[in-house]
Amino acid sequence: MTGAGRRRLGAPWRRRRPLRTRLALAVTSAVALVALGVCTAAFFVVRGALYDQLDLSLTQAARLAAQRNPDSGPDTLAGECRFLAAPACAEVVPADPARDPARPYLLPVDAGTRAVAAGRRAPYYTSIVHAGHPTRMLTTDYTKGQALQVALRADTVEAGISDAARWLAVIGAAGVLLAAVLGYWVSRTGLAPVTRLTATAERIAATRDPRHRIELPPPGREDEITRLAGSFNTMLGELEQSVTAQRRLVADASHELRTPLTALRTNAELLARGERLTVEQRERASLALGRQLREVTGLVNDLIELARDEEPQPLVEQVRLGRLVEHCAQAARAHWPSVPLVVRSTDEVVVPGVPARLSRLLGNLLDNAAKFSPAGVPVEVELTVRGGRPELTVRDHGPGIAPQDLPYVFDRFYRAGAARALPGSGLGLAMARQIARAHKAELTAEAAPGGGALFRLTFGA
Numbered sequence: 001m002t003g004a005g006r007r008r009l010g011a012p013w014r015r016r017r018p019l020r021t022r023l024a025l026a027v028t029s030a031v032a033l034v035a036l037g038v039c040t041a042a043f044f045v046v047r048g049a050l051y052d053q054l055d056l057s058l059t060q061a062a063r064l065a066a067q068r069n070p071d072s073g074p075d076t077l078a079g080e081c082r083f084l085a086a087p088a089c090a091e092v093v094p095a096d097p098a099r100d101p102a103r104p105y106l107l108p109v110d111a112g113t114r115a116v117a118a119g120r121r122a123p124y125y126t127s128i129v130h131a132g133h134p135t136r137m138l139t140t141d142y143t144k145g146q147a148l149q150v151a152l153r154a155d156t157v158e159a160g161i162s163d164a165a166r167w168l169a170v171i172g173a174a175g176v177l178l179a180a181v182l183g184y185w186v187s188r189t190g191l192a193p194v195t196r197l198t199a200t201a202e203r204i205a206a207t208r209d210p211r212h213r214i215e216l217p218p219p220g221r222e223d224e225i226t227r228l229a230g231s232f233n234t235m236l237g238e239l240e241q242s243v244t245a246q247r248r249l250v251a252d253a254s255h256e257l258r259t260p261l262t263a264l265r266t267n268a269e270l271l272a273r274g275e276r277l278t279v280e281q282r283e284r285a286s287l288a289l290g291r292q293l294r295e296v297t298g299l300v301n302d303l304i305e306l307a308r309d310e311e312p313q314p315l316v317e318q319v320r321l322g323r324l325v326e327h328c329a330q331a332a333r334a335h336w337p338s339v340p341l342v343v344r345s346t347d348e349v350v351v352p353g354v355p356a357r358l359s360r361l362l363g364n365l366l367d368n369a370a371k372f373s374p375a376g377v378p379v380e381v382e383l384t385v386r387g388g389r390p391e392l393t394v395r396d397h398g399p400g401i402a403p404q405d406l407p408y409v410f411d412r413f414y415r416a417g418a419a420r421a422l423p424g425s426g427l428g429l430a431m432a433r434q435i436a437r438a439h440k441a442e443l444t445a446e447a448a449p450g451g452g453a454l455f456r457l458t459f460g461a
């Protein structure tokens, strides 16, 4: 298996932790890190302060010793050094080991001490253990090539440091615990809207019902997540509308198909018993069958057209509307020879679109106008540019559209009472409006002044 293949397969195995856990862990780690950092820093500050105080006492003790015995030799200051409480235990160490006193030093003497005595090194503090006690010692320069070592017991300081360490450890642990609680709380409250969003999405996936919505907080309390939930609700609204429209289309289509299909079946059954019919009856039945088949085919084709949505982009081209109108008028004239078609085109108009679809739109308008026009009365088609927007009007002198029908003529399968006697399924205008919308144009119907119907197609809406 290739590396990439393995990586692809590997993805589901190494499932990531849920977002809530990750967020809780991140918050906990961040707060815990800060708590531990603060405790550690506090420990070093406390330790430093305690040692500083002890070192200050040592410096004062050294100064006192020097003032008391400014000329003392190695032996004079060396004492018992037993209690190590103030006054401090002190001893003088010469740079030259040959001048050491007869008895051994009580405090540790090394090369560093000799170097301070010889003036080669700056004074320094050391922590030592003396007679089983923690002790702090200052080695500083003294007179005439000698160093002074002063020591103080550091038990109380060490005890203070241990105490501070213990307390800070307890506080640090409490901080980590608090961080964990905070992390859990932050992830819970912060991700609550996301959880709701996920639950709703899952419910929709399970029930396939897009009517569900996510509950939104009252206005004024929106944040990024509630905005996301709002967009999700809008999307659900659109989805619901689209699903409802599709369902209605299917219901309407099946209802509309039922009548012609019944008529088809009746005629087909009639023809099946052909031997009992006269030649004339057979001919009439087969003619009706042919017509009904054409009707059903037309209806099905219209439904397929309506089910389409956007215009396929590769088919979009710059369409010269004048020529397209002339072409459609020619076709309509051939189809409706009794109705004169007058085309007036004042401007050369070019719009982006799919020529076949625009022809279909125009064909429907011309077909309606001719269908409803009395014979011999002209249908007027006009192409102009109004307010910078191309506009096409189709006007007839027929009965017009009753005001109560006007809002519905673009609905699928809608046919006004007066039109029921004429052929048609009520899909033409629905399709025309859909094509117009896909071309970012607006198609409206109105009553023409002086009677008749007027359809207006405005581009660039």
Ligand SMILES: Nc1ncnc2c1ncn2[C@@H]1O[C@H](COP(=O)(O)OP(=O)(O)OP(=O)(O)O)[C@@H](O)[C@H]1O
Pocket: 364, 368, 369, 372, 396, 398, 399, 400, 401, 409, 410, 414, 415, 416, 417, 418, 419, 423, 424, 425, 426, 427, 428, 429, 430, 452, 453
């Ligand atoms: N020019 C018009 N004059 C009067 N009424 C019209 C006109 N055009 C459309 N209508 C009304 O609008 C209805 C819907 O028109 P539409 O073109 O959608 O359907 P149709 O012509 O009945 O059938 P189809 O176009 O599917 O063959 C018509 O049935 C008719 O009542």
Ligand SMILES: [Mg+2]
Pocket: 364, 367, 368, 424, 427, 428, 429
């Ligand atoms: Mg029509």
